[in-house]
Amino acid sequence: MLAIRGLRKSFGGRTVLDGFDLRVEDGEFVALLGPNGSGKSTALRCVVGLETPDGGEIDVTGSAAMVFQKIHLVGRRTALDNVCTGALARLSLRRSLLFPAEVREEAMRCLERVGLADRALEKCARLSGGQQQRVAVARALCQRANVILADEPVSALDPQAAVQVMELLGALAAEGMAVVAVLHQPELARTYAHRIVEMAA
Numbered sequence: 001m002l003a004i005r006g007l008r009k010s011f012g013g014r015t016v017l018d019g020f021d022l023r024v025e026d027g028e029f030v031a032l033l034g035p036n037g038s039g040k041s042t043a044l045r046c047v048v049g050l051e052t053p054d055g056g057e058i059d060v061t062g063s064a065a066m067v068f069q070k071i072h073l074v075g076r077r078t079a080l081d082n083v084c085t086g087a088l089a090r091l092s093l094r095r096s097l098l099f100p101a102e103v104r105e106e107a108m109r110c111l112e113r114v115g116l117a118d119r120a121l122e123k124c125a126r127l128s129g130g131q132q133q134r135v136a137v138a139r140a141l142c143q144r145a146n147v148i149l150a151d152e153p154v155s156a157l158d159p160q161a162a163v164q165v166m167e168l169l170g171a172l173a174a175e176g177m178a179v180v181a182v183l184h185q186p187e188l189a190r191t192y193a194h195r196i197v198e199m200a201a
């Protein structure tokens with residue numbers, strides 16, 4: 001579950017979020033829509049600690065992980081290695097130098113969940129954009145997140161790949177995760193999300 005209450009954030013005196021509220025239950029898929037600059041990304045970035053809010057409360061049951069429009073994977077490493085990095089925060093430095101077997105097994109299960117187990121040993125640079133985005137989701141799963149935040153996850157993808165990623169996010173919600181996706185495509189939001197939250201300009 002994700003609960004945001006009264007979130008406030010300004011940049012250089014310019015107020016971007018002025019008391020933003022959002023609650024997403026486990027098993028719920030919420031699409032966040034709104035004009036450019038309305039603060040959608042900022043709200044999600046505050047949840048994962050990439051921005052520091054000026055005020056408000058953020059509650060997450062378990063942990064939240066984010067996937068981005070620009071997919072941050074290491075292209076010369078395999079899909080499996082990239083997913084393993086999701087576990088880094090809970091590994092000691094020594095154990096993170098070479099991912100232990102149990103992490104690789106968990107990462108493999110995450111790749112299975114996104115339908116890419118058969119590409120595990122492929123270098124990420126050789127995967128399509130849609131496949132890379134699904135690897136990024138697998139890495140979020142390997143962080144053991146219960147809340148998935150997706151910031152324009154399909155904006156850089158062709159329509160078919162976009163549908164696959166939206167179906168995947170929908171499936172994760174169906175499995176009980178709380179999912180929030182910033183979207184610029186209202187029709188995708190209407191098709192896949194349970195609820196649409198529109199941010200004002």
Ligand SMILES: Nc1ncnc2c1ncn2[C@@H]1O[C@H](COP(=O)(O)OP(=O)(O)OP(=O)(O)O)[C@@H](O)[C@H]1O
Nearest residue numbers: 011012016034035036037038039040041042043182
């Ligand atoms: N680190 C920052 N420093 C200064 N201004 C910022 C910073 N991050 C965001 N902003 C500004 O805050 C406003 C909201 O940005 P944000 O990216 O959250 O909007 P958005 O709704 O996600 O927009 P878009 O749909 O274009 O991605 C914008 O005017 C942006 O320029």
